[in-house]
Amino acid sequence: EEGGVAREAGFWRLSKLAVPASEDPGKDFVGVSPPLLQAIAKALKFPVLKEPQFIYTVDVDAKKLLDMEPRTWDFIARLEPKLGAVEYMPDEKVATDLISMLDFHFKGSDDEQGTSYTVNNGSICPPRKKPRVAVVGSGPSGLFASLVLAELGAEVTLLERGQPVEQRGRDIGALAVRRILQSESNFCFGEGGAGTWSDGKLVTRIGRNADGVQAVMKTLVYFGGPPNILVDGRPHLGTDKLVPLLRNFRNHLRELGVAIRFNTRVDDLIVEGGQVKGVVVSDSRLQPCSVDQKLSFDAVVLAVGHSARDTYSMLLRHNVDITPKxxxxxxxxxxxxxxxxxxxxxxxxxxxxxxxxxxxxxxxxxxxxxxxxxxxxxxxxxxxxxxxxxxxxxxxxxxxxxxxxxxxxxxxxxxxxxxxxxxxxxxxxxxxxxxxxxxxxxxxxxxxxxxxxxxxxxxxxxxxxxxxxxxxxxxxxxxxxxxxxxxxxxxxxxxxxxxxxxxxxxxxxxxxxxxxxxxxxxxxxxxxxxxxxxxxxxTRTSSPLQISRHNDSYESTSLQGLYPIGEGAGYAGGILSAAVDGMYCGFALAKQLSLFTGDI
Ligand code: FAD
Structure with missing residues (x-):
């Protein structure tokens, strides 16, 4: 006899199989009822009959329970053997600097002197002269880098070779119906980057409960994403939800003072003494004979995605460290x-x-x-x-x-x-x-x-x-x-x-x-x-190369003032990981520009 299974002359007897009374068809049922079959399968550990299940992960606000009822200590003690250690997480641990910042809670009143805002253990320090930062590419990494930098006080210019989502939608329609491919406005290029006309799956190997991922998800909800993405096991948005979300993101960036320039392709970097001093741009609609324009910046964040092959070639001309991956x-x-x-x-x-x-x-x-x-x-x-x-x-x-x-x-x-x-x-x-x-x-x-x-x-x-x-x-x-x-x-x-x-x-x-x-x-x-x-x-599952950068500062190892991020630089593979990379780069760069003094 093994755990209720008695073997005898080729037969097994399974004893004490419990079937909930509410589910059991009762004694008049002829044959083996489905709930009994489940119980048999369970006793035999028979895999084929495994019932499809919804799997939940539940956050219990233990603090509220404790406040309410002294008896709940006992309740938690009883839960522990079943669920494993029930971790009591104080609010402060969840509300890290990062999340509170991207939840836009940090815009508390300025102090009397107007010197700084306090963000838990860090400070935002409005500079005398705003540093000018170019963010090249408006995919998830570029958008989140722009958001953090603009929130922290940088003067951000977002340069995007493609069209805003409204016109991009029309271009994609013309491709699907009339076979007209616009080389600068398509499924890879344009506002929102490669992930806009996508499935919008929001899954990442970083782990959905990581602070950075949670901050990105909450920001997406803030801009109009459905709140269920915060709790679904495999959240996804879909193109119809992504387009209005991006419009809201754009409006918020503009309110923060970000200059967004669509149809503006970065063709070259301005480099002096091993330091990036700006970019050369052209109107992507007028190629190939458009007039170049030179723009000066204190730092350039490169968030160009994995299809900007011309940009990769340009970087090589500047001897930027790139390795195949x-x-x-x-x-x-x-x-x-x-x-x-x-x-x-x-x-x-x-x-x-x-x-x-x-x-x-x-x-x-x-x-x-x-x-x-x-x-x-x-x-x-x-x-x-x-x-x-x-x-x-x-x-x-x-x-x-x-x-x-x-x-x-x-x-x-x-x-x-x-x-x-x-x-x-x-x-x-x-x-x-x-x-x-x-x-x-x-x-x-x-x-x-x-x-x-x-x-x-x-x-x-x-x-x-x-x-x-x-x-x-x-x-x-x-x-x-x-x-x-x-x-x-x-x-x-x-x-x-x-x-x-x-x-x-x-x-x-x-x-x-x-x-x-x-x-x-x-x-x-x-x-x-x-x-x-x-x-x-x-073929374009992820970037075929990596642009080398320093771990802490996100700055290129070969060119000062250049910050390669996201999928195109080889540091992300998907919407969420690209957004998280852009966000952390935003904080790292803000620290270097003395806009922010907190921990990241
Ligand atoms: P990108 O999103 O590629 O953005 C780069 C931006 O830079 C583009 O807008 C481009 O126009 C601009 N740019 C490039 N060069 C220049 C230049 N020289 N000057 C100015 N601008 C420039 N991921 C998921 O996680 N879930 C999905 O469901 C999913 N589905 C996808 C479906 C499709 C059809 C595609 C194409 C991709 C999908 N992905 C998905 C992948 C996801 O879109 C990318 O991983 C993500 O967008 C990478 O973000 P990024 O910011 O690094 O780069």
Whole structure:
């Protein structure tokens, strides 16, 4: 007998299975009722019958309980064995300087002399002459850097090569409907950066309870994001929520005195004696013959994202330290959303109702390690051990074109807040490292960028031009054959062309993708389906390089006065981490400019 399970001649008796009386159909029920089946499965630790569950994390305001009832000490003591140590968090610990600052609580009354504001253990010191800071790029990192610097008293100019969200929306519409790609106003460039026409997933590996992440989330709510992003397990905004939020962000920055210049591309840095003194800008709508303008600044924050390849080349001309870094490339797979709901929820899938039901549309997140060989050297290690993982999964979304010019084709996914489309798409990508960029080493630090370009160009050719995307049924991709029957429908608006995607990447990438898809299907039966369509290519998962900077000051290691931040500089991978990086850079730079004396 083991824990209530008695084995006898091939039979097991399970005794004392408790089923709540309210759920049990009673003695007249013939057969095994669902609650009893659950109890049996639980006793046998049988995984297949695990009931789908909502998982909650609960914050208990222990202080309030303690104030109310002396007996609650006893209540907490009883909770502890069940929940683990119940940590009592005094208010001060939650309300750090950072959060109170970005909650805009710090604007208390100035003291008599008007010298400084007190922020818990730090001070904001209004300077005699405001330092002038340029922030280049209005993605999440640039916006949060601008916000902090402006709140702390700097004279901020935000320079953005693309259009404000209103015009950017029209440009993206023209792309989707009339195939007109504006090189400076598209899915990557423009107000809000790359994440504006996106799924707006607000997840990060930093950990959602980190102070910086909480501060960013609260700021997003302050600017109009739905408050449930503060409590949802996997919060997301969707494009329709992001656009008005960005408008509010812009208005607030303008109220703080930030000069926002759209259609203004930074083409060069003004460097004197190893120190950045300003930038050279041009009107991005008038290229290539626009008139350059020189602007002087005390510091330049570079928040240009991972698609500003021209800006990377410009930095190299100034000998800025740049090193290639690992990133990932692959394809985007799309299934009918219903199929993913069925795989993930089984019977419960009927309750999803395209984002309107109590059950959210299903997503997935997969990481697979391919070929764990016994590597003898670092090089072998890279070749033998690759990760293949799902990336930027968009339930109820659509596949979109993220190219910034017409000869290079790359894609990504976006959704609206309700995630109500018929499709579920996700990138499936494989890690690549500088070892893989060897064929492009003549490009030095930009070898990874050339690696991306090579496969974007191949994808454009395979698609046949006009932004048509090369596509292949997943069953044919695994079988290394061209899809001959008609392809399943796709959410991609500009058309798909049946192609040999298995020949697009080098074999080490194709094989890693094929192996991992087969492994995923074992975990999610039905993932390999004639209804699943692969689209090429996904290349801009994160930056292919890192711009070296000092850990504490965020200043470039090779050029004083330059502050590289966010995804393009290689310090973030997603909306939240980019915003957090921008925010901390704002504080670090404010300290150097003597605007702020607190701890960060
Ligand atoms: P970016 O957002 O790329 O912003 C850089 C800005 O700099 C751009 O606006 C650009 O126009 C401007 N710029 C570039 N060069 C210059 C120059 N020389 N002069 C002036 N301005 C310049 N992440 C998530 O976390 N969740 C998601 O759901 C998600 N979905 C995505 C969907 C799509 C379609 C795309 C493209 C990306 C998605 N991402 C998502 C990734 C996310 O958008 C980025 O990680 C994030 O935006 C990076 O922020 P950033 O501030 O570092 O750079």
């Amino acid at each position: 690992n990133f990932s490339v692959g394809l985007r797979i799309e299934h009918p959303q219903e199929l993913i709901n069925n795989i993930q929820y089984s019977e419960l899938a009927a309750e999803v109702r395209r984002g309107r039901g109590r059950i959210p549309v299903a997503d997935y997140k997969i990481v697979k390690s391919i070929g764990e060989g016994d590597a003898k050297s670092d090089t072998e290690q890279v070749e033998q051990n690759r990760s293949c993982y799902s990336f930027c999964m968009c339930p109820g979304g659509q596949v979109v074109l993220t190219s910034t010019n017409s000869s290079e084709l790359c894609i990504n996914g976006m959704s609206f807040s309700r995630r109500a489309s018929k499709w579920a798409n996700s990138a499936l990508v494989v890690t690549v490292s500088s070892h893989d960029f060897k064929p492009f080493q003549s490009h030095g630090s930009l070898a990874g960028v050339e690696f991306q370009r090579e496969y974007e160009r191949r994808a454009a050719i395979m698609g046949g031009g006009n932004f048509v995307v090369p596509a292949q049924c997943v069953t044919d991709f695994i079988g290394n054959r061209l899809s001959v029957t008609s392809l399943p429908p796709s959410s991609y608006r500009l058309g798909v062309n049946p192609s040999k995607l298995h020949e697009l990447f080098p074999p080490y990438i194709t094989e890693a993708l094929q192996q991992s898809i087969i492994m995923i299907d074992k975990e999610m039966p039905g993932f390999i389906s004639t209804e699943a369509l692969l689209h090429g290519v996904e």
